[in-house]
Amino acid sequence: MTGTPSGKRSVTELGSQMRSYYGRPIVKEPVWQPEIPFYLWTGGIGGASSVLHGVARLTGNHELAKRTLLIGAAADAVSPLLLISDLGRPERFLNMFRVFKVTSPMSVGSWILGVSGTASATAAALELLGLRGPMKWLAEAVSFVTGPPLATYTGALFANTAIPVWSEARDELPWLFGASASASAGAAALIATPAESAAPARRAAIGGSLAALGLAELMERKLGVVGEVYKQGDAGRYGKIAKAATAAGAALIATRGKRSRAAAALGGTLVLAGELALRWSVFRAGFQSAADPKYTVITQKERSRA
Amino acid sequence: MGSNMAENHPVGFQWVMEARERGAKVIHVDPRFTRTSAMATQWTGIRAGSDIAFLGGIVHYILEHDRWFHDYVVNYTNAPVIVRDDFRDTEDLDGFFSGWNRDEQAYDPETWQYEGMDMHAAAGGREKGFTAKSGHAAGEGGGGSALPHGEPPDEDPTLEHPRCVFQILKRHFARYTPEFVAKACGCSVEEFVAVADALCDSSGRERTSAIVYSVGWTQHTVGVQYIRTAAIVQLLLGNMGRPGGGILALRGHASIQGSTDIPTLYDILPGYLTMPHVGAYDDLAHYVDANTSRAGWWGNFGSYAVSLLKAYWGEHATKDNDFCFDYLPRIDQDNSIYKCVFDMFDGSVKGFFVVGENPAVGSSHAKLHRLAMAKLDWLVVRDLVDIESSSFWLDGPEIETGELETKQIATEVFFLPAASHVEKDGSFTNTQRLLQWHFKAVDPKDDCRSELWFYFHLGRLIRQKLADAKDERDRPILELTWDYPVAGDIEEPSADAVLAEINGWNAKHEPLSSYKELENDGSTACGCWIYCGVRAEGVNQAARKKPRWEQEHHTALEWAWAWPANRRIIYNRASADPDGKPWSERKRYVWWDEAEEKWTGIDVPDFDEEKRPDYVPPDDAKGPAAIAGNHPFIMQADGRGWLYAPHGLVDGPLPAHFEPDESPFRNPLYGQRANPARQQFDRPENPTNPAGSPAYPFVVTTYRLTEHHTAGGMSRSVPHLAELQPAMFVEVHPELAELRQLEHGGWATIVTTRAAIEARVLVTDRMKPRMVDGRRIHQVGLPYHWGSKGLTTGDAANDLSGLALDPNVHIQEVKAFTCDVRPGRRPRGADLPAFVERVRREAEGGDE
Amino acid sequence: MNATAERVGFFTDTSVCIGCKACEVACKEWNLVPEDGLVWTGDSYDNTSELGANTWRHVAFVEQRAPLRLDGDVATLDAEPMRWLMESDVCKHCTHAGCLDVCPTGALFRTEFGTVVVQEDVCNGCGYCVPACPFGVLDKRHLPRKPDDMPLQLPLLGKNEDGRVWKCTLCYDRLKGGHEPACAQACPTKSIQFGELDELRERADKRLEKLQAEQWNGARLYGRDEDDGVGGFGAFFLLLDEPEVYGLPPDPVVPTKHLPRLWASTALASAAVFAGVALAFLGGRE
């Protein structure tokens, strides 16, 4: 075999026909580490759990409320650890709170996580100590209202980049992540809660799963050419797992979850796994769409033609 | 041509780009399409080693189409001069000039002389008992010194005499037609004509053209003749001594020009004075007489020589002892570096200083250098970093192949760390003869020391050891003036004091301001006559840094100092017509001011200030006074530019196309294939690829990259440079890649009869094959920067090349030789020499 | 943006770039940027490949079978015309800079010269600016950097590596001292022209006119237009082919352009989560 790896006979012929610079990426791949998709997942669980917990309280479902509060607090506690680990230098996490910038979903998100986390933690602590009172009430309220944005802002964070497969999905990502969050929070609660109090969790898990499946499908279709990365490589693999696990889990919960605690637990686990896989799928898709310059070029050429 | 200016002189190239932006045509003639070609308005690819054919074609074109500058040629060149009737041209003798001596394999230039003149030695010229073959060429030419006065005995201003230079030129280049050029160089007739036309169109009264060359021209067995051909072109077009004209040699290391002015060469003394030879001269008088030309500035040879002796031996140099003329060393043979390498190899040279060079990588046939150094008793290497030349005994290629064994190498190697140019004061003399002073920025670290420090203290210690030696032979050393002031705790000698000595002083020890003040009676001392004036009024003129825009003229005469006499363009009297008026207002530079009765202009006139344009020298005139008022080339005895060189060159008065020592082709013009006078070393250690051998079918040329410097000691050791070109590679055309199954990005092995090296493959159209003599010939491109040390290592291109030299200046032919290319990496260890041997055997059966 | 100084930037005219890489070296020398790996690529004479944490100037090389000019002058002579494009790339110092917008710590800021600079003592290595730059200029610094380093091979918690992002500062320190940037000063052919942006734009327009008059093949300005997706570049270019051939995005847009809409839909999504969960409670506990 002769000529260049690209099959061209010389670097000159290659240069004459190049539609990208030796096939190198135009935008950089994200530098985020494996912690991030896990964080998307835990953050989602934390956020949505706070909501479950809040409504449960209001509707007097204290069994569920207690469990979801603890789950949420736990998730909110892990999340910052994951982020800190991603930075490589723990002390640097504090810099997140130097400023508050609406133009930076990460800034906004950090504050939300900070507030929501502290709130859930306080509430959980008081709960375990068996203390009631305005203090706890306030903490629960705060965690309640900051829950939803915590579950969705990560969608905005991804969409607000130059990564084709993310930025082009800006209308779907927050919804997808929100749905995924509800599903996983529901699933987690379902596992932890005795059947007699678990119905809302069950419904949240099923509903969230269905929504997530639908939204993922919608997103891939709307993405057009760029969407193909969801069929390829890691993104494709995780995507398949996500769909399969979520669907199976949701189905199991729907059919047997009511009667068998075991089935509920298994279904819940499947949904949780499915949603984790979904986050990984989206995460890897970003890398893949950045690695091949054609996605950047195509989307931009189409845009300017439009 | 023969220069890759954008890559190797990028800072200077900014002016070429500016000229291009202002509408100048920029033409690049080069075997490869380089970064310079990419910037040029026209690139014309040719076969490496075919430039004389190309330039000769231009000469033919100029004469054929009457494009030559009549008034200039008739008055300023030796076109009208009549040559002896026993002169024979290569056209008559099928590739030889008259005077070829088969036994000596050298020319006797007797018959090349002007009519009515006997051969006579001149400054830097040849002396009896010292043949051309032993390699000694003329330096600067005090030519035709036998002239009774500036005028050659016999000339024909109508240029019609059959034996006048002009007619000889016509006949000599008659066969260099565009078609011949295309056939020999492998370019198209159209491309060639476009170049010739462009050159003629932008020459003449109103316009001038410059030719830029560098080592793409010099590194051939006919290198000097390449440049001679360019000189003929520029003289015919009237482009010499005029602004925007000339032939610009872009030189190499920062002060390589300085190291020929004040030479690191064995056969000349500072200012291009002849180095005396054993038995050649009995005494000073004879030496001076033999080297003084009766006309021109070499007429004052005596003053230059005596002043130099006074600078060397001060008060010890007196009239009675011939100013210590006997103290000067004598040459007994060719001591040029490549010859020395063989002497080292044979054991007759036992010690070697490697200072500011890296022959184990940088010198042609580097392998021979390493083998030779392994036979030395001692070797001193002074360098910024530990280089291949100081570590060949430990990790050189021969250690890997087993041809050398560290234990067996007796050479004692001393490595002495050197201070770099930012760690010491000193001057650079650049391509334009401009001396520019640089000041020390930081102190040298640890044991690093400047050259000045090293040689001064070395000399001091030697003199100490000899202090009470009675031996005659030690007096030259003991009586040397060796008293430079030192400063600081490392006792660094004062560079300024050295410059003062070079500039020279009179009896009252006052600084001289011009070489015109030099005397031959011992009243003046001067270390290098052409540098006299660099410290006029005791001020370091080289240190002047007044920017161009703060000066009256763009010639910026107050920026640094150019030798001689701060002249920026030499022979600039040629910028005015014979009557002294500028050829054109656009191009006015130096002219005769009738009112003031003197020469004036925007540069220092290169002419006696008061000599009238119509001055005719009296018969008894000597020296400069013997040059007529309308003859600008005042270093030549006849004051003319030489279209034809009656002597000064050992391989002929006119350039003729010869094939490189190694070439796939026969000579398309003559039975004689290559330059007969080329310097060869017919020895087993220096085999050559048989000419036309199918085993080595490709032309290979070697060159530089912007990203590295020469043998790499200064670039492969620097991360910010090493990362830019991090591997040795070979440039080949896709057709060749196909032919030899080479993979882009993969490895290739390049082999000659001497060695085989490996390199990464860069497949590019920039290495276009050429149609030469009806055959499609491929050219292989190799940068020569790599060696076994540094951050990026690789095989050295110079292991491939052999030793065939230009006979005038002993420069190796590394720009055009032959090779084969094979896919994949080279064999390792002992298999490598075996592989080379195998290919060599296959080579049996080449012609000649 | 602080109005104490005129906005400055670069006009990089690739039609006079000789590919000497003096800009790359000068930048590294002045800014103490480490060596970026000794990898021979075979991509013509480019062994730097791309901008990144350890490469703030990058000279691209593209060999082409195409004439430099279409005026026939030389093109007709050469049966197989050839040209060698060289372009020195750098941070664009965008008017609307994605990197700056998304930076959560305020490490990235707009200087009084209108340039975009990272404060290395503030940057916490969150990496958000990296995918937020439409030109892939920024990257995290890993020391020592190995050619085969992948983003996902970063050391985890506690490992003592740099981890911050680095990019062209437009020689902020030199500007403050009243000097021109190192790369511009080193450029022998004035391919890199530094100055006040407005003045540079005029110069560029004139230059383009001249080249088009001389029928240069594919001459165009890139990033000069003030109402493009990033509001015009502070460092813009004259190119001789499509941007993507040089590894540049054809029509870059700052991500935050869509932020308002993005926030809105995020808010709705949050509400939806809220509503969805609430719905889950209809129909009792079992």
Ligand SMILES: Nc1nc2c(c(=O)[nH]1)N[C@H]1C(S)=C(S)[C@@H](COP(=O)(O)OP(=O)(O)OC[C@H]3O[C@@H](n4cnc5c(=O)[nH]c(N)nc54)[C@H](O)[C@@H]3O)O[C@H]1N2
């Ligand atoms: N960056 C950098 N600059 C340098 C140096 C360096 O190593 N690196 N070295 C310095 C030194 S020491 C020197 S001497 C100069 C040398 O400066 P150059 O002479 O420019 O250096 P080279 O690249 O060796 O050769 C120049 C060109 O000659 C071409 N060539 C080869 N054979 C022929 C031929 O037969 N005819 C013609 N017309 N062209 C031919 C080659 O393709 C090459 O492009 O550069 C100096 N400047």
Ligand SMILES: Nc1nc2c(c(=O)[nH]1)N[C@H]1C(S)=C(S)[C@@H](COP(=O)(O)OP(=O)(O)OC[C@H]3O[C@@H](n4cnc5c(=O)[nH]c(N)nc54)[C@H](O)[C@@H]3O)O[C@H]1N2
């Ligand atoms: N094949 C091939 N071979 C060639 C050429 C070619 O074109 N092709 N070109 C030829 C030419 S033109 C040249 S000039 C030679 C160059 O070849 P060399 O001169 O042998 O190689 P350099 O690397 O220039 O060696 C200079 C050394 O001086 C050291 N140095 C720098 N400054 C100082 C100082 O102040 N003091 C001391 N003591 N040392 C210092 C540097 O570190 C470096 O190692 O190569 C020649 N060989």
Ligand code: SF4
């Ligand atoms: S390295 Fe020095 S001499 Fe060579 S081009 Fe650059 S500035 Fe000139």
Ligand code: SF4
């Ligand atoms: S080019 Fe990238 S890094 Fe530079 S200012 Fe624009 S967005 Fe920021």
Ligand code: SF4
């Ligand atoms: S990596 Fe540093 S500069 Fe980039 S966004 Fe994060 S904090 Fe800002």
Ligand code: SF4
């Ligand atoms: S402006 Fe300064 S930092 Fe930016 S590329 Fe040029 S030299 Fe480097």
Ligand code: SF4
């Ligand atoms: S310094 Fe100037 S000419 Fe050299 S590569 Fe950089 S931009 Fe091009």
Ligand SMILES: [Mo]
């Ligand atoms: Mo050189």
